[in-house]
Amino acid sequence: AAGVIQSPRHLIKEKRETATLKCYPIPRHDTVYWYQQGPGQDPQFLISFYEKMQSDKGSIPDRFSAQQFSDYHSELNMSSLELGDSALYFCATTPWGGRSYNEQFFGPGTRLTVL
Amino acid sequence: GQNIDQPTEMTATEGAIVQINCTYQTSGFNGLFWYQQHAGEAPTFLSYNVLDGLEEKGRFSSFLSRSKGYSYLLLKELQMKDSASYLCAVHAPRNTPLVFGKGTRLSVIA
Numbered sequence: 001a002a003g004v005i006q007s008p009r010h011l012i013k014e015k016r017e018t019a020t021l022k023c024y025p026i027p028r029h030d031t032v033y034w035y036q037q038g039p040g041q042d043p044q045f046l047i048s049f050y051e052k053m054q055s056d057k058g059s060i061p062d063r064f065s066a067q068q069f070s071d072y073h074s075e076l077n078m079s080s081l082e083l084g085d086s087a088l089y090f091c092a093t094t095p096w097g098g099r100s101y102n103e104q105f106f107g108p109g110t111r112l113t114v115l
Numbered sequence: 116g117q118n119i120d121q122p123t124e125m126t127a128t129e130g131a132i133v134q135i136n137c138t139y140q141t142s143g144f145n146g147l148f149w150y151q152q153h154a155g156e157a158p159t160f161l162s163y164n165v166l167d168g169l170e171e172k173g174r175f176s177s178f179l180s181r182s183k184g185y186s187y188l189l190l191k192e193l194q195m196k197d198s199a200s201y202l203c204a205v206h207a208p209r210n211t212p213l214v215f216g217k218g219t220r221l222s223v224i225a
Contacts, residue, residue, distance in 0.1 A: 033212050033213075035212075041217070042202060042215040042216060042217045042218050043158070043202075043213075043215050044215075045212035045213070045214075048211075048212055056211055056212055058212060088155070090157055090158070092213075103148070103160055103163060104148075104160075104213055105160070106150075106157040106158050106159070107157060108156070108157050109155075109156070109157050111155070
């Protein structure tokens with residue numbers, strides 16, 4: 001079965017550089033959530049999109065921005081990277097409606113290391 | 116506010132049964148999820164409860180009491196591969212981000 005795809009899987013950047021993470025939802029999933037998980041921490045919600053519009057905003061820094069495109073894939077853009085941005089970044093997708101609950105299917109994650 | 120509590124670490128013996136508890140206080144409730152997460156990997160879905168009671172799925176069962184804000188995940192016939200973190204997550208309003216607990220790191224020993 002198709003799963004959520006994230007790219008790249010690993011990314012190494014230096015301080016003050018920029019990074020772009022991509023998430024490709026499962027077909028017919030049109031809601032995307034971005035989470036950041038630091039070492040030994042629980043996933044923290046950053047931002048979500050439904051039908052290409054931002055639907056919820058969590059603890060996303062102003063240095064980060066995100067969008068969802070017409071094919072429902074989403075990109076998380078991170079600028080002026082800091083050491084503390086080193087984390088696993090997951091996206092999770094759900095189909096909107098048509099289910100009794102909204103299980104979030106997680107992608108494999110992108111491990112970002114900022115040096 | 117949102118608050119989800121679960122034990123930080125637990126250890127259990129291969130073949131045994133272990134119960135991981137989760138208590139929550141959230142503004143709104145639309146279901147509680149349990150996820151398993153191995154180190155460096157994505158969380159994978161284990162169970163979902165929205166009504167009070169026990170949901171059983173193979174070696175895993177999950178229980179919910181909404182009046183007590185309490186859930187547990189029961190793992191039977193433990194295997195070494197069950198060593199992982201177990202995340203309790205609450206859906207407050209429907210179709211909103213999950214609020215995660217900090218996870219319980221389970222170690223299964225021989």
